Amino acid sequence: MGGRAVRDHDAVRATARPTLRDIAEEAGVSISTASRVLARARTGPPRSAAAERVVAIAERLHYQPDLSAASLRTRRTRMLGVLVPRLTDIVLSTIYEGLDSAAESLGYQTVVANTLDSSEEQRRRAEMLLTRRVDGLILGDARIDDAYLDELAARRVPFALVSRSHPPYDSVTCDDLAGGRLVGDHLADLGHRRIGIIAGEPHATTGRDRAQGCLEALRRRGVDVPSSWVVHSTFDAEGGYDAAHRLMQDSTAATAIFAVNDMTAIGAIGALRDLGHRPGTDIAVVGFNDISIAGQLPVPLTSVRSPLTQMGAEAARLLVDRLQLSRPEARERAPVQLRLAPQLFVRASSDPSSTEGWTPGLRAGTASRA
Amino acid sequence: MGGRAVRDHDAVRATARPTLRDIAEEAGVSISTASRVLARARTGPPRSAAAERVVAIAERLHYQPDLSAASLRTRRTRMLGVLVPRLTDIVLSTIYEGLDSAAESLGYQTVVANTLDSSEEQRRRAEMLLTRRVDGLILGDARIDDAYLDELAARRVPFALVSRSHPPYDSVTCDDLAGGRLVGDHLADLGHRRIGIIAGEPHATTGRDRAQGCLEALRRRGVDVPSSWVVHSTFDAEGGYDAAHRLMQDSTAATAIFAVNDMTAIGAIGALRDLGHRPGTDIAVVGFNDISIAGQLPVPLTSVRSPLTQMGAEAARLLVDRLQLSRPEARERAPVQLRLAPQLFVRASSDPSSTEGWTPGLRAGTASRA
DNA sequence: TGACGGCAGGCAATCGTTTCCGTATTTTCC
DNA sequence: GGAAAATACGGAAACGATTGCCTGCCGTCA
Numbered sequence: 105m106g107g108r109a110v111r112d113h114d115a116v117r118a119t120a121r122p123t124l125r126d127i128a129e130e131a132g133v134s135i136s137t138a139s140r141v142l143a144r145a146r147t148g149p150p151r152s153a154a155a156e157r158v159v160a161i162a163e164r165l166h167y168q169p170d171l172s173a174a175s176l177r178t179r180r181t182r183m184l185g186v187l188v189p190r191l192t193d194i195v196l197s198t199i200y201e202g203l204d205s206a207a208e209s210l211g212y213q214t215v216v217a218n219t220l221d222s223s224e225e226q227r228r229r230a231e232m233l234l235t236r237r238v239d240g241l242i243l244g245d246a247r248i249d250d251a252y253l254d255e256l257a258a259r260r261v262p263f264a265l266v267s268r269s270h271p272p273y274d275s276v277t278c279d280d281l282a283g284g285r286l287v288g289d290h291l292a293d294l295g296h297r298r299i300g301i302i303a304g305e306p307h308a309t310t311g312r313d314r315a316q317g318c319l320e321a322l323r324r325r326g327v328d329v330p331s332s333w334v335v336h337s338t339f340d341a342e343g344g345y346d347a348a349h350r351l352m353q354d355s356t357a358a359t360a361i362f363a364v365n366d367m368t369a370i371g372a373i374g375a376l377r378d379l380g381h382r383p384g385t386d387i388a389v390v391g392f393n394d395i396s397i398a399g400q401l402p403v404p405l406t407s408v409r410s411p412l413t414q415m416g417a418e419a420a421r422l423l424v425d426r427l428q429l430s431r432p433e434a435r436e437r438a439p440v441q442l443r444l445a446p447q448l449f450v451r452a453s454s455d456p457s458s459t460e461g462w463t464p465g466l467r468a469g470t471a472s473r474a
Numbered sequence: 475m476g477g478r479a480v481r482d483h484d485a486v487r488a489t490a491r492p493t494l495r496d497i498a499e500e501a502g503v504s505i506s507t508a509s510r511v512l513a514r515a516r517t518g519p520p521r522s523a524a525a526e527r528v529v530a531i532a533e534r535l536h537y538q539p540d541l542s543a544a545s546l547r548t549r550r551t552r553m554l555g556v557l558v559p560r561l562t563d564i565v566l567s568t569i570y571e572g573l574d575s576a577a578e579s580l581g582y583q584t585v586v587a588n589t590l591d592s593s594e595e596q597r598r599r600a601e602m603l604l605t606r607r608v609d610g611l612i613l614g615d616a617r618i619d620d621a622y623l624d625e626l627a628a629r630r631v632p633f634a635l636v637s638r639s640h641p642p643y644d645s646v647t648c649d650d651l652a653g654g655r656l657v658g659d660h661l662a663d664l665g666h667r668r669i670g671i672i673a674g675e676p677h678a679t680t681g682r683d684r685a686q687g688c689l690e691a692l693r694r695r696g697v698d699v700p701s702s703w704v705v706h707s708t709f710d711a712e713g714g715y716d717a718a719h720r721l722m723q724d725s726t727a728a729t730a731i732f733a734v735n736d737m738t739a740i741g742a743i744g745a746l747r748d749l750g751h752r753p754g755t756d757i758a759v760v761g762f763n764d765i766s767i768a769g770q771l772p773v774p775l776t777s778v779r780s781p782l783t784q785m786g787a788e789a790a791r792l793l794v795d796r797l798q799l800s801r802p803e804a805r806e807r808a809p810v811q812l813r814l815a816p817q818l819f820v821r822a823s824s825d826p827s828s829t830e831g832w833t834p835g836l837r838a839g840t841a842s843r844a
Numbered sequence: 845t846g847a848c849g850g851c852a853g854g855c856a857a858t859c860g861t862t863t864c865c866g867t868a869t870t871t872t873c874c
Numbered sequence: 875g876g877a878a879a880a881t882a883c884g885g886a887a888a889c890g891a892t893t894g895c896c897t898g899c900c901g902t903c904a
Binding site for chain 2 (some may be wrong): 851852853854855856858860863866
Binding site (some may be wrong): 400 | 540542543561567570571586587703740758
């Protein structure tokens with residue numbers, strides 16, 4: 105039996121997927137020619153009769169290159185690994201949606217994994233993705249003092265951060281400081297002077313920066329927030345519920361609460377109501393991210409909209425850019441921390457005079473490099 | 475230069491990932507032996523001195539097999555493709571979370587894609603996943619009369635459905651008919667006789683079955699629902715808002731509304747409020763799925779809990795089971811439609827007398843094969 | 845002591861693609 | 875028309891694993 109005959113080629117393979125060999129044979133060219141022609145077919149029209157035949161046959165047979173084989177050879181998978189704390193968090197799933205669709209239009213597929221915001225899971229899942237030989241990683245769960253990032257950089261794994269930042273690494277975030285300032289100014293404008301802040305997880309730059317921006321704006325307006333009025337919590341409704349309880353057990357109750365996350369704000373509202381307050385009337389509540397239900401709540405929630413979809417998309421672009429750059433082993437591009445502009449939407453939860461749930465934005469959202 | 479020397483093996487590769495060859499060389503065995511030893515290492519202890527050396531070296535070098543190479547050879551990728559309408563829908567992301575974590579413990583990784591509940595996207599993304607040579611698909615977006623499923627079956631692509639069913643194909647769903655009946659009985663118990671239903675997308679079995687179960691239970695109790703009181707909508711808050719408006723423009727207003735999805739119910743509540751009703755007081759509202767914020771809303775939402783995480787996990791198991799079965803090209807397993815038991819949680823949106831938001835379940839949730 | 849079964853281990857083919865390196869052919873330009 | 879440059883094409887070697895087949899060693903048992 106010759107090498108060829110061993111493959112049950114012509115008989116059984118009728119149903120199997122066509123390979124380059126099938127196309128080459130039918131077109132009467134070599135496999136290498138078929139490969140080259142198809143590689144070029146994406147950029148320009150076929151440039152010879154043989155090339156035309158190859159393209160036509162590939163078309164007819166619905167040829168799809170075997171990506172395992174290709175990436176075995178090229179060491180590239182055209183897959184991006186994505187880590188997020190949790191996809192059930194609407195904020196992260198929205199970011200991921202933007203990320204995935206941008207990646208797709210750049211010719212990459214994504215694989216996503218939940219890390220539950222735990223360092224161990226972060227490392228474990230990242231290593232699983234790297235075993236799959238993803239071309240790069242996008243981390244949505246970077247922590248302040250995240251040693252794993254340094255390790256990745258040392259191993260020269262291309263990666264970018266999204267949602268949270270960690271200079272000097274590439275990242276795309278909302279301009280959280282600016283967003284926090286919008287809230288501080290807004291609350292000060294309304295005359296509040298006793299303000300509590302639910303600042304989220306201490307290891308996340310999102311919460312830290314939003315809280316800090318708010319404090320900064322307030323201080324500039326002469327409003328001081330005692331440090332015991334800044335409490336931490338998880339980024340979900342339960343966390344907000346607990347945090348609001350802790351915050352309000354102080355007898356000198358706040359007249360306003362800024363929660364750095366909408367779900368947290370929703371939980372806080374629940375707690376306030378349980379405590380006999382009327383959110384939006386007795387006490388102002390402001391959230392962050394402006395998730396879609398924020399404006400649909402019974403008491404529509406004032407919130408800072410962060411461009412989540414766009415953040416994901418920019419992160420994908422940033423990473424792909426770096427990936428392509430690293431191809432000619434040439435100079436590195438300087439790291440980029442992209443901060444997208446936030447926008448405040450005032451609604452009844454902070455300002456009962458706002459007539460409707462859905463207020464058009466006050467400031468145009470433009471991106472700025474930093 | 476001999477073949478070996480051409481690889482920049484010992485010098486430059488110090489940093490690169492170790493391959494079987496590296497291990498074999500260092501252990502003084504052939505590559506095939508190294509491969510076999512490592513394959514067996516997962517099940518039992520090494521059975522010879524050489525085997526011990528191989529395992530130790532692999533351990534020390536943190537050897538990870540190259541999955542591209544392995545799957546090129548074995549035609550298996552240990553990846554499952556997952557299609558969902560949208561991950562930003564908490565229902566789907568919860569299902570996916572259960573699915574992914576079960577898949578992981580079964581030794582599979584998942585790749586997920588949004589299809590926006592569109593047939594074209596469904597097909598396009600599924601084909602992309604199949605190009606990646608995923609071992610099987612899990613579809614969370616099956617439609618009634620979904621021709622693509624028949625095509626997949628004809629092409630012998632292993633797949634399973636989740637959330638929505640489509641006999642005779644493998645599926646894992648909530649027992650939506652039973653869930654609907656719980657709601658019908660509940661509303662009838664409360665004395666409602668004018669009931670509107672927001673039944674979701676007409677192409678989804680979830681909405682259809684939940685609505686039908688409710689109608690069935692009501693009919694048994696002598697309550698008739700005119701067909702114009704059953705309206706369709708998308709599965710998000712906007713859809714519920716619109717649908718409730720349509721429903722209530724009928725002058726003979728309903729005293730209760732069953733929305734087959736919690737987000738839809740939330741939107742409906744918003745609309746009712748805009749129309750001057752007081753949901754929970756004037757008009758009962760019941761949702762479905764019992765997403766986490768349902769119980770945290772200002773007027774806590776009565777809802778039927780469907781075991782979303784478990785659904786995803788069972789779907790993964792079902793597919794992996796089929797995958798392993800199809801290995802010895804032997805007999806096929808009979809198709810399975812697994813329906814998981816739902817559970818009603820009564821809260822203030824339908825029954826103001828329910829004292830707290832969080833009512834423990836009335837019936838134990840057990841799985842039943844069908 | 846010799847036949848035999850079991851098992852460890854080596855050789856080599858193979859999966860499907862990309863890409864280096866020649867040679868053959870065409871085009872370009874004087 | 876001919877030399878030079880550009881291009882097309884084929885052969886063959888990888889990429890890193892899995893696996894069928896074969897050899898040789900070991901122990902067992904009659």
